[in-house]
Amino acid sequence: MTVTTKxxxxxxxxxxxxxGAGVVGSAIARELAGHHxxxxxxxxxxxxxxxxxxxxxxxxxxxGFDAVPGSLESRLVREGQRLLAAYAAESGIPVEPxxxxxxxxxxxxxxxxxxxxxxxxxNGYNGARIIDADEVRxxxxxxxxxxxxxxDVPGExxxxxxxxxxxxxxxxxxxxxxLHLNCEVERVGSWESPPAPAPAPPPxxxxxxxxxxxxxxxxxxxTTSRGAVRxxxxxxxxxLHADVLDRRLLGRGEFTVTPRRGQLIVFDKLARDLVxxxxxxxxxxxxxxxxxxxxxxxxxxxxxxAEELDDKRATGTTEDGLAGLRAKGRRILPALLDEEVTAVYxxxxxxxxxxxxxxxxxxxxxxxxxxxxxxxxxxxxxxxxEYVVGLLADAAGPDLDLTVAGDLDPVGMPNLGEAFPRxxxxxxxxxxxxxxxxxICHCERVTxxxxxxxxxxxxPPGSLEGLRRRTRARGGRCQGFYCGAxxxxxxxxxxxxxxxx
Amino acid sequence: xxxxxxxxVLVVGAGPAGLAAAARLAASGAGTVEVLERDARAGGVPRHxxxxxxxxxxxxxxxxxxxxxxxxxxxxxxVRTGVSATGWAGPLCLETTGxxxxxxxxxxAVVLATGARERPRSARLVPGTRPAGVLTxxxxxxxxxxxxxxxxxxxxxxxAEPVSYAALSALRRAGVEVAALVTEExxxxxxxxxxxxxxxxxxxxxxxxxxxxxELLGRGRLSGVRLRRRDGRESVLAxxxxxxxxxxxxxxxLARRGGVLLDPxxxxxxxxxxxxxxxxxxxxxxxxxxxxxPARVAAGEGARVAEAVRGHLGGAGWxxxxxxxxxxxxxxxxAPNRLVPGAAGGRFILxxxxxxxxxxxxxxxxxxxxxxxxxxxRVLPNQGLYLSGGWVGKVDAGGGPVRVVVG
Numbered sequence: 001m002t003v004t005t006k007x008x009x010x011x012x013x014x015x016x017x018x019x020g021a022g023v024v025g026s027a028i029a030r031e032l033a034g035h036h037x038x039x040x041x042x043x044x045x046x047x048x049x050x051x052x053x054x055x056x057x058x059x060x061x062x063x064g065f066d067a068v069p070g071s072l073e074s075r076l077v078r079e080g081q082r083l084l085a086a087y088a089a090e091s092g093i094p095v096e097p098x099x100x101x102x103x104x105x106x107x108x109x110x111x112x113x114x115x116x117x118x119x120x121x122x123n124g125y126n127g128a129r130i131i132d133a134d135e136v137r138x139x140x141x142x143x144x145x146x147x148x149x150x151x152d153v154p155g156e157x158x159x160x161x162x163x164x165x166x167x168x169x170x171x172x173x174x175x176x177x178x179l180h181l182n183c184e185v186e187r188v189g190s191w192e193s194p195p196a197p198a199p200a201p202p203p204x205x206x207x208x209x210x211x212x213x214x215x216x217x218x219x220x221x222x223t224t225s226r227g228a229v230r231x232x233x234x235x236x237x238x239x240l241h242a243d244v245l246d247r248r249l250l251g252r253g254e255f256t257v258t259p260r261r262g263q264l265i266v267f268d269k270l271a272r273d274l275v276x277x278x279x280x281x282x283x284x285x286x287x288x289x290x291x292x293x294x295x296x297x298x299x300x301x302x303x304x305x306a307e308e309l310d311d312k313r314a315t316g317t318t319e320d321g322l323a324g325l326r327a328k329g330r331r332i333l334p335a336l337l338d339e340e341v342t343a344v345y346x347x348x349x350x351x352x353x354x355x356x357x358x359x360x361x362x363x364x365x366x367x368x369x370x371x372x373x374x375x376x377x378x379x380x381x382x383x384x385x386e387y388v389v390g391l392l393a394d395a396a397g398p399d400l401d402l403t404v405a406g407d408l409d410p411v412g413m414p415n416l417g418e419a420f421p422r423x424x425x426x427x428x429x430x431x432x433x434x435x436x437x438x439x440i441c442h443c444e445r446v447t448x449x450x451x452x453x454x455x456x457x458x459x460p461p462g463s464l465e466g467l468r469r470r471t472r473a474r475g476g477r478c479q480g481f482y483c484g485a486x487x488x489x490x491x492x493x494x495x496x497x498x499x500x501x
Numbered sequence: 502x503x504x505x506x507x508x509x510v511l512v513v514g515a516g517p518a519g520l521a522a523a524a525r526l527a528a529s530g531a532g533t534v535e536v537l538e539r540d541a542r543a544g545g546v547p548r549h550x551x552x553x554x555x556x557x558x559x560x561x562x563x564x565x566x567x568x569x570x571x572x573x574x575x576x577x578x579x580v581r582t583g584v585s586a587t588g589w590a591g592p593l594c595l596e597t598t599g600x601x602x603x604x605x606x607x608x609x610a611v612v613l614a615t616g617a618r619e620r621p622r623s624a625r626l627v628p629g630t631r632p633a634g635v636l637t638x639x640x641x642x643x644x645x646x647x648x649x650x651x652x653x654x655x656x657x658x659x660x661a662e663p664v665s666y667a668a669l670s671a672l673r674r675a676g677v678e679v680a681a682l683v684t685e686e687x688x689x690x691x692x693x694x695x696x697x698x699x700x701x702x703x704x705x706x707x708x709x710x711x712x713x714x715x716e717l718l719g720r721g722r723l724s725g726v727r728l729r730r731r732d733g734r735e736s737v738l739a740x741x742x743x744x745x746x747x748x749x750x751x752x753x754x755l756a757r758r759g760g761v762l763l764d765p766x767x768x769x770x771x772x773x774x775x776x777x778x779x780x781x782x783x784x785x786x787x788x789x790x791x792x793x794x795p796a797r798v799a800a801g802e803g804a805r806v807a808e809a810v811r812g813h814l815g816g817a818g819w820x821x822x823x824x825x826x827x828x829x830x831x832x833x834x835x836a837p838n839r840l841v842p843g844a845a846g847g848r849f850i851l852x853x854x855x856x857x858x859x860x861x862x863x864x865x866x867x868x869x870x871x872x873x874x875x876x877x878x879r880v881l882p883n884q885g886l887y888l889s890g891g892w893v894g895k896v897d898a899g900g901g902p903v904r905v906v907v908g
Contacts, residue, residue, distance in 0.1 A: 266623075270757055317628040319715060340750070343623045345631060424587065424598045427502040434600035439585045442539055443754075445598075464633065477754075479621035482540075484640035485648050492650075 002178045003459055005047060009180060009227050013193060013219045015400060016392065017041040017231035019185055019245060022054040023161065023381045024373050025237030026168035031385035033175030034405045040177045042169070043222070043229060045184035045241075047462035048469075050165030052239050054378070055469060056262070056315070056347020058304060059295055060278060061085065061095060061157040062379040065120035065128055071356045074123050077376045080383035084164070085157070087382060090410055093163045094296040094417025100156035100278035103136065103147050105331070109282035110148045116282070117151060128153045142274045144331050156278050160296050161378050162469040163413045168381070170458045175408045181462065184225040185238070188248045191221035191230050220249075220366070233366045233396060235388060239350050240312045242358075242371035249367055255358045257371065259312050259348040262304025263321040265329070268477045269298040269418075269443075271339035279332055290328040292336065297444075297472060298418035300336060302329040304347070317344045342443075342477045349374045359388065363395035414450055416472055423447050440490070441483040443476025451487065455494045464491055503596065503603040510810060511595060511608035512536040512578075513586050513755060516545020517796040518787025519614030520569040520580075521803030522810070528576035531811055535606070536578055537597060539585040543570045545616060547796050549642035552670060555796055565796060589759040593782045610810050613756055613770060613778075613785040614803065617792030619664070620748040622717070627745075629717030632724070634742045638668040641744050645671045653742035657726050658682045659714055660746035661689040661696070662883050664793075668744045669706065680740050681707045683714060683728060686856065690881045717743065747883055749792030756785065766827065766834030767791045773823060774837050774844035774890065775809035776802060781819035784810060791836035791850050794885065798850075805845065820844070824866075825902045831855045835888070835905050840896050849888040851905065856881050862888050863908035871895045873908065 016032055018025045021044035029042040046052065061084060064077035088095045104110040113130050120128040129152050136143065136150045173179050222229040236245045240257055247253040272294060281289030293301045305321045322344060330337050351374055352358055358372035368391055370384065377384070393402040415422060423429050423436040424445045430437035435449030454461060454470040461467040464474060464487065473487045474480045480487070509532030512519045519536055520543065527534040542548065544566025547555055555565035573580055584599035594607040619637040634653055636644075644650040652675040658668050661684035672679050682689070687710050689696035696708065711731035718725045718737065725739045751769030762779035764771040769792070770778045770785035778785050786806045787799035813819070820841035826849070828835040833852045837844075851862070857880045864872040872892035880886050888905065896903060 265626075270754065313720065315720075316630040316716070316718075319628050322626050322628055340620075341624045341626060344626060344628070424585070425603070427603045430598075430600070430602050437598055437600040437602060438583060439539060439598060442585060445585070445587065465631075477624070478618050478639075479623055479637070481618045481621065481637045481639040484636070485643035485650060488644070488650060489648050 001173050001458055003173055003181065004178070005181045005462060006226070009183070009224070009229050010178065011230070012039070013230035013232060014039045014041040014178070015231070016233045016235060017043060017220070017222065017229055018235045018237055019043055019222070020237035020239050021049040021169060021179065021181070022052050022237065022239050023050060023165045023168070023378050024370055024384055026050070026165050026172060027381040027385035028235055028237055028370070028388050029172040029177045030168040030175070030408070031389045033172045033177045034408055035402055036176065036406050037401045037404055041180060041229060041231065042172060042177050043180045043183045043185065043224065045182070047182050048466040049169040049179070049459060050162060050469070053348055053350055054161060054165050056264070056345055057161040057378050058262070058264070058291065058293065058301065058375055059158055059161050060293065060379070061159040062376055063125045063127070063153060063155040064123050064376070064379070065125040065153050065155070066116065066283065067123055067376070068355055069119060069122035072359065073357050073376060073380065076357065076380040076383040076387060078124055080380035083382035084159070084379060088159065088164070091167045092413040092415055093167055094160045094415055094420060095157050096294070096296055096417065096419050097155070097157045098277050098294060099152065099154040100280050101136065101140065102151040102153065102280045102282050103143070103332070104149050104282050105146055106148070112282050113149060113151045120153070125155065127155050140276060140279065142333055142335050143279070144334050158278065158294060158296050159378070160416055163416060164378060164381070166459060166470065167411050167413050171408050171411045173458050174411070179459065180226065180229070182226065183229070185222050185245060186225065187223040188245065189221045189223065191219045193217055193219060233392060233400065235368045235370065235392070237370045239373070240348055242350065242369060243352070246369050246371065250362060250365060254360050254369065255352040255354055255371055257312070257350050257352055259309045259314065260351040261307040261309050261314060261346050261348055263317045263325060263344070263346040264301055264303030265322065265325055265341055266295070266343040266345070267300040267302065267336055268340040268342050271300045271336055272298045274333055274335055275300055290325060292329060292332050296417040296419065299342060302336065309348070312348065315346050315348060317346050321346070340477055342479070343475070357384070359384070359391070361391040361395050366395065368392060368395065414453060414470070423450055440486055441473040441476060443478050443482070444472040446471045446473040448490070451490050455491065464488060467491055503605045505605050505607070507607045508533040508535045509608065509814060510534045510610045510612065511606055512612040512614055513595070514538065514545070514614035514616055514789065515543035515570070515580055515582070516614060516616050516787065517547065517569055517800035518789070518803040519612065520545070520573045521800040522612050522614060522786060522806050523578035523580070524569070524572040524576040525804050525807035526810055527573065527578035529807065529811065531807070531814060534578040536573060536580045537584045537586050538580065538582045541583050543580050543582055546639070549639065549646055550667060551646045551674070552667060569800065586755055592780065609782065610813050611783045612806060612810065613761070613783065613789055614787045615752045615755055615789040617749040617751050617788035619746065620750055622745050625745065625748065627714055627717060629727070630720055632717065632719040632722050634723035635717065636742065636744045638664050638671070638744060638746045641668055642671050645675045652677050654678060655680050655740045656742035656744060657714070657738055657740045658744045658746060660684060661686065661691070661708055662747045663691050665746040666691055666695055668746045672744070677742060679706045680738055681709050683709045683712045685711065685713050686881060687711060690884055714743070749788070751789045751792050753789065756789070759783070761785070764834065764836070764838040766838065767836050769836070771839050772837045773820070773839040773841045774847055774893070776806040776837070777809060777819065777841070777844070779839070782813060791834070794850060805847070809845065824896055824898065824900060827902050827904055829904055829906045831857065831907060832905060840893060840903060842898050846890040846893050848890050849905070851886040851888060853880055853882055853886060857907060861908040863906050864888070864892055865904045865906060866896060867901045871903070
């Protein structure tokens with residue numbers, strides 16, 4: 001198991017390198033990890049996995065009912081939903097099938113519902129139906145005045161985006177992938193390996209076609225902030241920066257990423273009883289609009305805004321953005337606005353000038369771009385990974401041995417979901433280890449045992465923020481008033497003395 | 502799976518209010534009295550306040566906390582630390598988690614003394630990035646006084662209340678330069694002597710009045726805060742640390758989870774003069790009722806609730822209904838906020854939302870004036886404002902709400 005955060009990188013070329021350890025890149029690395037004969041690297045500019053657009057997702061496991069029928073996105077979201085739902089159940093990723101209501105607030109929106117129902121059916125989703133105002137009211141008693149009807153989409157679920165990315169990365173690393181963090185790709189060039197005598201085949205090998213050891217081949221050479229990474233095949237899952245890497249490698253680009261900022265407000269757990277479904281707006285020409293949704297952690301989410309920006313680092317919230325969200329939220333769920341806010345944040349979607357995902361294979365360049373993956377990328381991630389590895393197999397042919405796919409050891413992720421027992425509620429767990437009965441973060445009820453487990457896990461957090469995404473410590477209503485210093489003590493103390501926890 | 506136990510009185514929170522209540526109850530033979538404290542040590546927030554001014558003799562916070570713990574233990578109360586009350590299994594039955602397992606504790610009376618906390622940056626909706634270096638006073642004081650952690654090099658303190666000056670001294674102790682105190686108000690909300698002392702101390706600290714932090718800047722680590730002055734001018738103050746002080750709210754989660762009626766003004770449990778909530782057998786005291794008063798006020802309420810708890814254990818009936826007491830704009834809240842026949846009198850605590858020059862407080866019920874009281878000083882938001890309770894006997898128990906207005 002290899003995760004590196006600093007220092008030199010291995011000089012031996014990789015067979016495949018995935019750039020970007022977001023939810024998509026991590027899913028691809030995990031898929032490749034199933035192919036035991038490949039040397040695979042996952043390189044990430046940040047100090048943690050899922051630290052870019054993935055961490056600020058709206059956390060919905062979509063049915064794909066509202067995708068553009070016939071698009072690649074529609075297909076991969078539909079397949080990905082099925083794959084991820086099964087994977088989540090197996091890995092302990094919290095998912096709650098709460099269902100969604102697309103609420104119509106005026107006659108025009110009401111008139112749009114039948115079209116949306118048809119679209120859902122065209123996307124292969126047959127569970128939707130239109131409900132009247134009375135049913136909307138009885139299903140969501142705290143909804144604001146004036147809802148005229150809704151499209152009921154019972155298949156929509158909420159999911160934990162952080163655990164999903166972490167599960168992929170963990171399984172990839174345990175499956176032999178090298179994860180290199182703090183490793184920003186600065187340049188891309190090529191490198192020709194010196195001809196070398198082929199090593200003797202392993203005694204148990206019956207393969208005689210292993211091209212990786214033939215030497216004299218041309219590799220991509222990625223110049224990173226930590227030195228060179230050499231790789232025979234390259235997969236670009238760099239999210240917001242996918243277009244830049246694309247141009248560097250091909251000299252031309254298929255698309256331009258224009259970050260679309262989404263600001264969100266997270267309300268306290270005490271607000272959770274106010275909302276039962278994901279409350280979606282009826283999409284208009286201006287975009288998908290602002291939703292109110294429960295989270296698997298027991299909070300309520302209000303957002304996102306949609307702002308086209310030039311700056312790929314502009315992840316700040318704004319006065320206007322937050323005021324606009326509050327105004328919209330007040331109409332949807334008036335009582336929500338009286339509740340305390342636990343977090344405000346902004347994420348950037350990797351939007352492009354195209355409607356669909358931008359997944360392109362360039363066999364001659366031994367390169368695949370996985371770009372333009374917007375908020376549905378979480379849902380579609382496993383299907384994208386399967387699709388991309390299929391493209392890689394086509395592009396590489398016999399040059400890469402992608403035929404031998406073994407099973408990865410299953411992962412069991414720590415549960416952050418309120419719908420499932422958390423360690424502080426489990427007498428059995430506390431009886432075996434009292435650290436699970438010692439609550440450090442009171443708002444989120446995170447125990448010393450969970451913090452310790454995260455700090456010694458396969459992909460440990462590189463920062464307090466990373467620890468928060470793994471455990472929720474410091475993520476509650478007090479934002480560290482009670483536990484901040486204690487959590488930092490555990491985080492800082494771990495490296496120096498293993499006994500700190 | 503959960504161990505079941507019973508006690509006579511279960512106190513939640515071992516801060517000044519809870520410990521004082523437990524000490525008085527245990528010493529007066531109220532039966533088994535148990536205090537639950539989720540923190541690893543008892544004593545509450547004073548433990549983190551390494552400055553004087555606590556108690557009658559001006560002792561420091563930790564000394565004061567220790568004396569409260571000793572009094573509770575000396576009286577015969579059990580104080581259990583590291584045990585969190587996580588929810589309710591019945592009207593007077595709490596579920597707990599601790600290193601020794603899960604319990605379900607049934608009591609004849611429950612006293613909520615859960616305290617208050619400062620609202621963090623997110624709850625104040627301060628926009629910007631989400632860098633490290635953003636604290637509340639509570640986190641700062643623990644980091645400095647309990648753990649001796651590195652804080653930063655240059656800080657901005659948001660607020661100019663007593664707690665803001667406590668943050669200032671914690672920052673100085675940690676060797677952090679303080680760039681400024683920033684307040685939306687027109688002056689510091691402490692005595693002139695204290696405000697002046699910060700200018701005569703180790704380093705002169707400017708107080709920026711009429712200024713609001715409108716944005717946090719920096720990625721990874723805070724690099725500065727954007728300020729907007731009252732005249733609309735904007736500027737950026739470079740700093741790597743910002744401390745949001747004051748803006749206390751009662752920690753009401755357990756009360757809310759138990760269906761205890763809250764007061765819309767204080768956002769803590771609605772209580773009568775004897776600290777009885779609307780839920781029979783459940784009392785609430787201290788800063789969990791009305792953020793935030795000095796520790797001795799919280800402890801005083803803890804001592805005073807003991808008599809009402811003993812009355813309840815002795816079979817006195819639980820008053821239902823009652824007349825609500827409401828504070829009208831520009832007043833923000835009043836506590837106690839329920840009047841029931843037979844409850845203890847005492848004074849009322851209020852807060853104003855805006856500065857008031859020598860206000861006259863008027864108590865009205867159904868158009869009738871019950872009381873007028875002049876406050877002979879200027880009152881600022883977040884400062885103590887008190888109303889004597891001599892008029893309580895004039896309230897019509899069957900009448901409408903009692904309103905406190907500025908006359």
